[in-house]
Amino acid sequence: MMTPNWILQRASLTPDRIAISWEEQQWTFREMAERSMDIAKKMRGTGLQEGNRVALLTTGGPETVFLIHGGLLAGFELVMLNSRLTAAELAYQIEDSEAVAVFTDDSLLDRAPDSTPVSRLLCGKAEDFKPAELWHEDRTLTIMYTSGTTGFPKGVRQTAGNHLSSAAASAFNMGLQDGDVWLCAMPLFHISGFSILSRSLIYGMTVRLQSKFDAEASAREIAEGSVTTMSAVSAQLVRVLDILEGRKLRADGRFRQILAGGGPVPSPYIRRAEALGIQILQTYGMTETSSQTATLAAEDALRKTGSSGKPLFFNRIRIEGAEKPGDEGEILISGPHVTPGYVGRFSDSPAQVDGWLHTGDIGKLDDEGFLYVLDRRSDLIISGGENIYPAEIEQVLVGHPDVAEAGVAGVEDKHWGHVPAAFVVVRKAIAAEELEAFCRERLAPYKVPKYYRFVEELPRNASNKLLRRELRAAFEIEK
Amino acid sequence: MMTPNWILQRASLTPDRIAISWEEQQWTFREMAERSMDIAKKMRGTGLQEGNRVALLTTGGPETVFLIHGGLLAGFELVMLNSRLTAAELAYQIEDSEAVAVFTDDSLLDRAPDSTPVSRLLCGKAEDFKPAELWHEDRTLTIMYTSGTTGFPKGVRQTAGNHLSSAAASAFNMGLQDGDVWLCAMPLFHISGFSILSRSLIYGMTVRLQSKFDAEASAREIAEGSVTTMSAVSAQLVRVLDILEGRKLRADGRFRQILAGGGPVPSPYIRRAEALGIQILQTYGMTETSSQTATLAAEDALRKTGSSGKPLFFNRIRIEGAEKPGDEGEILISGPHVTPGYVGRFSDSPAQVDGWLHTGDIGKLDDEGFLYVLDRRSDLIISGGENIYPAEIEQVLVGHPDVAEAGVAGVEDKHWGHVPAAFVVVRKAIAAEELEAFCRERLAPYKVPKYYRFVEELPRNASNKLLRRELRAAFEIEK
Structure with a gap:
């Protein structure tokens, strides 16, 4: 299936509607398309061609949106x-990914x-060119890295069809109204x-953008009704609830719902949100499914x-191997939103087996067909909304000459939800501080373990697979 | 692209939501799926197989919905x-169409x-079978006949992908809310x-069904807010407005919009509707585009x-041959909602040329990209919401031994909007009543010309093409 170029089509259909609102500024769909087209011409002015793979390293905010759309x-x-x-x-x-160029902000150049x-x-010369009128559903729009279980991050291809079917299914589920404004505080x-940017283009919906999550501003906009929907993880949600409660504010009647990802929302939060007039839609999704794959209705x-x-x-x-409701097993997902595959070193690993994505997550379906995710990729750590894969940290730890074995698990943290804790078998005594410094050189700050435990051996199952659940326990x- | 079987998927996702409401009865999506599955088993019990082409001849109402979904x-x-x-x-x-069987109501058996x-x-035995879990987007779900300009009706294939992309695009344009109920008074x-049934399955939306259009009931439901959207042609719309005005009623706040097809709605109607709190969305579509292809926003x-x-x-x-806004020409349409082609005697005629459907309709695009349809298939007559193709009636008329040539055009009618008028060149004198009786034996009542004019010759252009516009004039x- 072909679709018209989303950016040009939207600018042609609703040119004067607000596309992006940020701080005190706003841009219509026509203005956004023009800004993005200027950038596209400069990008092509560097000699790059249609179909090239390029990387974007950005700080967020409207300029990032124009850069993405330009690309x-x-x-x-x-x-x-990920900056x-x-x-x-x-x-x-x-x-x-074999990206042939990186486009970046000055602030990230180093x-x-x-x-x-x-x-x-800004230093490039512009090349005049005619952008494609149609996008094929198989065209790869984006590639996002996700770590998987191997320690080597995998570049996930997300096609136009993936993003499109995700946006359509989301609208069928969450509804869509004139005047909808989605608050985007996610990177x-x-x-x-x-996915909020995709929905904006496909629905003709305004995005209220925060360069980075601002709990104060989010609470204020919810109370004023200047936004109608928001995406958040639990850790963000609770900060917004705290502020609203502290100020004795409620959500304005125009505000409908918070789409809450990154793990289940504790029921006390849901009750508090309801009391403030906020519906919580809990969702399960991942990079390989271009956002939501299942979502819990507010009424449930x-x-x-x-x-x-x-x-x-x-x-x-479906649940692999499950014979009846309640049986636990690996969660398998099928649908037009599932990635067709990976790039780079994993380009030969199939993303789907007989049309099903094997998520590595463990879950069950109850007798009404509701999904319960019991363990994300067995071991995924979600820390302040960021996905952290233990295997990646373990790989770094065992790179230290004095470390024999390492296991990493997520442990609860008041501020971040979860943080990584490292369990290490050493060849000779070594200080936790040294390991931490070693990690800090090699890992993004949020991935650096907060705790270091020195152990005699790591818990493993019969086939020698590390049992990270036992580390956690x-x-x-x-404690 | 594959989609899950819409009927089973919807019954699985929102089993307890109301699918169909009719008179005092209602059926949930689960109940509808069960009823339809019972019918499907009886259909398969006749020995028919998956992939067979069968015809449905029905009177309307919920049993027709179950029969369609059963099929x-x-x-x-x-x-x-068309009954x-x-x-x-x-x-x-x-x-x-080479349909191998006809399923019908008893009342239509003759x-x-x-x-x-x-x-x-009801007389068939049931065969237990497992319905397909997935529908391919290329699967032909429905075949609807449309007459075109040749006099021989053409069977238009409408695929799952056609109906699906139509429903999705409609939602992006019209919005979608919890509790939406679409009043369906269309056959x-x-x-x-x-298309209302498709949207119901895809969105999980309730359809309020009328077996045939009931202006009184429609007005009452709009005033009560028991429905939120309605499809109508101008002739139906004005009857609803008359009743609301006569009773000094307004649309309830929950009622949003009337999707008005079958030709432009005169602006006095739009003003009257607005005064009653009803938004009119004018739309242009056809059998070959599985419903709407363009729709005018209420604000415009x-x-x-x-x-x-x-x-x-x-x-x-786009407009064929147009070089600038305002240029008139044949309307060409492209998109995933456009039929891949015809069945039967037209199966070799391509529906699209280089990806574009040539509608035969004449129109123009203004400088903001708004479509104006100037002449539908040059000559299409829309009478009480039914499409009537002059060529089909002309074909019948010239079948009379005393008729040499015939031309048919639509003329205005207070009750039906338009009705066919026949212009006939005869070999020997003949009574209008005889021609009318001749037509009545061969054409559905609504297609039988209301007026008969005997003329010396028919207006034709240089290439001898009949100029039906001049007949009308x-x-x-x-008069």
């Missing part, structure tokens, strides 16, 4: 780099590796943020506490 | 017969031709009615009187 208009595949990564992590993703041509836009290089939030709801309209979910007991 | 679950391609057609017209469509196996459902064998209804608005999100419209002058 899409230029016809590129966009490798979305919180270290130079070494960025270098891996740029090299693995982070981009020397080995890749780095283009800052735009994440699927949680990027308390009846089905801990559930991520039912699949969205196009999607199917041991940590809790010890 | 879809059974895996058939459904030829949707207002004569036995001869039905026979043509059944034969041309209308089905003898030559085709006719199955009444279910027409795309105007069937008066500013752009006479326009059908802008394309829906997935669609593109002559009739108006003569």
Whole structure:
């Protein structure tokens, strides 16, 4: 299936509607398309061609939106780099994805590796070109890295069809009204943020943008009704609730719902939100499913506490090996929102087996078909909304000459939800501070373990697979 | 792209939501799926297989919905017969489509031709089978006949992808809210009615069904707010407005909009509707585009009187040969909602040329991209919401031994909007009553010309093409 170029089509259909609002400024869909087209011409002025793969390293805010849309208009595949990564992590993703250029803000210039041509836009000359009128559903729009279980981050391809079916199914589930404004405080290089931009283009909906999450501003806008929907993780949600309660404010009647991802929302939060007039829609999704794959309706939030709801309209979910409701197993996902595959070193690993994505997450479906996610990728740590994969940290730890074995698990943290804790078997005595410094050189700050435990051996199962759940349990007991 | 079987998926996602409400009865999505599955088993019990093409001849109402969904679950391609057609017209469509069976209500049994196996459902034995879990977007769900300009009706294939992209684009344009109820007073064998059933399954939306259009009931439900959206043609719309005004009623705040098809809505109607709190969304579509292709936003209804608005999100419209805004020409349409082609005698005629459907309609785009339809298929007559193709009636008239030539054009009618008028060149004198009786035997009642004019010659252009516009003009002058 082909769709018209989303950016140009939207600018043609509703040119005067507000696309992006940020601080005191706003841009209509026509203005956004014009700004993005200017950038696209400068991008093409560097000699790059349609179909090239380029990386974006950005700080967030409206300029990032224009840069992303510029890249899409230029016809590129966009490798979305997380600006919180270290130079070494960025270098891996740029090299693995074979991106031929990196476009970046001046403020991030020193982070981009020397080995890749780095283009800052303003110095480029512009090339006049005609952007594609149609986008094929199989066209890769974005590539986002996710770590998986191997320790080597995998570049996930997200096609136009992936993003489109995700946006459509989301609208069928959450509804869509004239005047909807989605508050985006999520990073735009994440699927949680990027999917808001897709929906904006496809629905003709305004995005209220925060360069980074601002709990005060979010609470104020919810109370004023200047936004109608918001995406948040639990840790952000609770900060917004605290502020509203503290100021004795409620959500304005125009505000409808918070789409809450990144793990189940505790039921006390849901009750507090309801008391403030806020519906909480809990959702389960991942980079490989271009955002939501299942979402729990607000009306079921308390009846089905801990559930991520039912699949969205196009999607199917099953539990591997389950024979009856309640049986636990790996969560398998099928639908047009599932990535067709990876790039780089994992380009030969199939993303789907017989049409099903094997998520690595463990879950169950109850007798009404509601999904409960019991363990994300067995071991995924979600810390302040960022995904942290233990295997990646373990890989760094065992790179230290004095470390024999390492296991990492997420442990609860008041501020971040969860943080990584390291369990290490050493060859000779070593200080936790030294390990921490070692990690800090090689990992983004949020991935650096907060706790270090020195142990005799790591818990493993019969087939020698590390049992990270037991690490977690041991940590809790010890505390 | 594959989608989950819409009927089963919807029953699984929102089993307890109301799918169909009719008179005092209602059915949830689960109940509807169960009823439809029972019918599907009886259909398969006749020996028919998945992929067979069968025709449905029905009277409307909930049983028709279950029959349609039963046919879809059974895996058939459904030829949707218009129950207002004569036995001869039905026979043509059944034969041309090569339908292997006709499923019908008892009340219509005498209308089905003898030559085709006719199955009444209640006498059949049931066969247990497992319906397809997935529907491919290329699967033909429905075949609807449209007459085109040749006099031979053409069977238009409408795929799952056609209906799906139409429903999605409609939601992006019209919005979608919890508690939406779409009032369906359109025949279910027409795309105007069937598309409401598709949207219901895809959105999880309730349909309030009328077996046939009931202006009194429609006005009452709009005033009570028991429905939120309605599809109507101008002739229906004005009757609803008359009743509301006569009773000094207004639309309830929950009622949002009337989607008005079948030709432009005169601006006085739009003003009257606005005064009653009703938004009018004027739309342009056809059987070949599985419902709407362009829709005029309510906010532009008066500013752009006479326009059908802008394309829906997935669609593109251009005017053949137009070099600048305002140039008139044939309307060409492109998008995933456009039929891949015809069945039967037209199966070799391409529906699209280089991805564009040539509608035969004449129109223009203004400088903001709003579509104005100037002439539908040059000559299409829309009478009480039914499409009437002059060529089909002319074909019948020239079949009379005393008729040498015939031309048919639509003329204004207070009750029906337009009715066909016949212009005939005869070989020897003949009474209008005889011609009318001749037509009545061969055409559905609504297609029988209301006026007969005997003329010396028909207006034709240089290439001898009949100029039906001049017939129309002559009739108006003569009146």
